Amino acid sequence: MAVRKKRKKEDIFVDEASCLNRVRNFLSEENKSPEETVAELDNLTNNYSELLDQIKLITRISDRLQRKLDQTNDKLNEVNLEIQEKNVQLEQTINDLAEAKIGRRATTFVFIFALALFLVSEAFIEPWIERYYNNFFISLGIKGVIALSIKPIEGFVEKTLVKKARQRTLKAARAKRQIA
């Protein structure tokens, strides 16, 4: 458990407090002469006047600093919002780029797959149909099915690759969080 260190109190009005104590002591004394009272009052008035000047100045400065801090805070908030927006945009761009990259990879994969199917069809299926059925339409139908299945296969491959990429990203983010 963290132990909170108690902050040392500081009194910046030591002189003013000692002046007040002196006057209080004076007031508690008996047999005060009028001259002494006037001198003490004069001293108190001077100190009070000085204190008033100080307070006026410090208040003005503090208000100004507060205003400055508020303005800085507002600016920081604006910049923060802007950064958040840029972050969203950046994330979107990264996603788009990743999807485009994956799309290209899926197309390549499907192209190779289609080529393989075409070769298999030409080398094995076509001779088999000619041998047993000798029907042009069956051959054409099989080729049509192969051609029509290319697009859904591409979509499926793309979806699978995107899913894998997201899982990889999430895993990396989790690992980063654990290290932090």
Place this chain on the structure above:
Amino acid sequence: MKELILNGTKQTPYVNFNAETGKLELSGRSIPENSFEFYNPLLEWITEYGTNALAITNMKVYLEYFNTSSSKYILEVLKRLKEINELDDKEVKVEWCYDEDDEEMMETGEDYEDVTGLHFTYTEIEE
């Protein structure tokens, strides 16, 4: 008299008080945990310097930010310098520096000038 040099930190300003040249400098940020502990040696130094001050003393203040308690002690520093200024054949010049976009700091200098009655010159520092 020994010069007083304090390196600036994130919370305390840089201090360079040199009795031989009569050049005093206070710059940076002033938000010490205990303003009395920080400023008291400065006030004592100025009091001692006042006993044998040069004809002209130049005080340069270039503060970026300071807290309320520091503002009281800065006033104390300037008041001690005013006491020197009131001595025969002694003059204290205060150069109040501020960043070009920090009008508030310039106005703060004007407030100090009004209260202390010392002569201030204002220098805008380009960032």
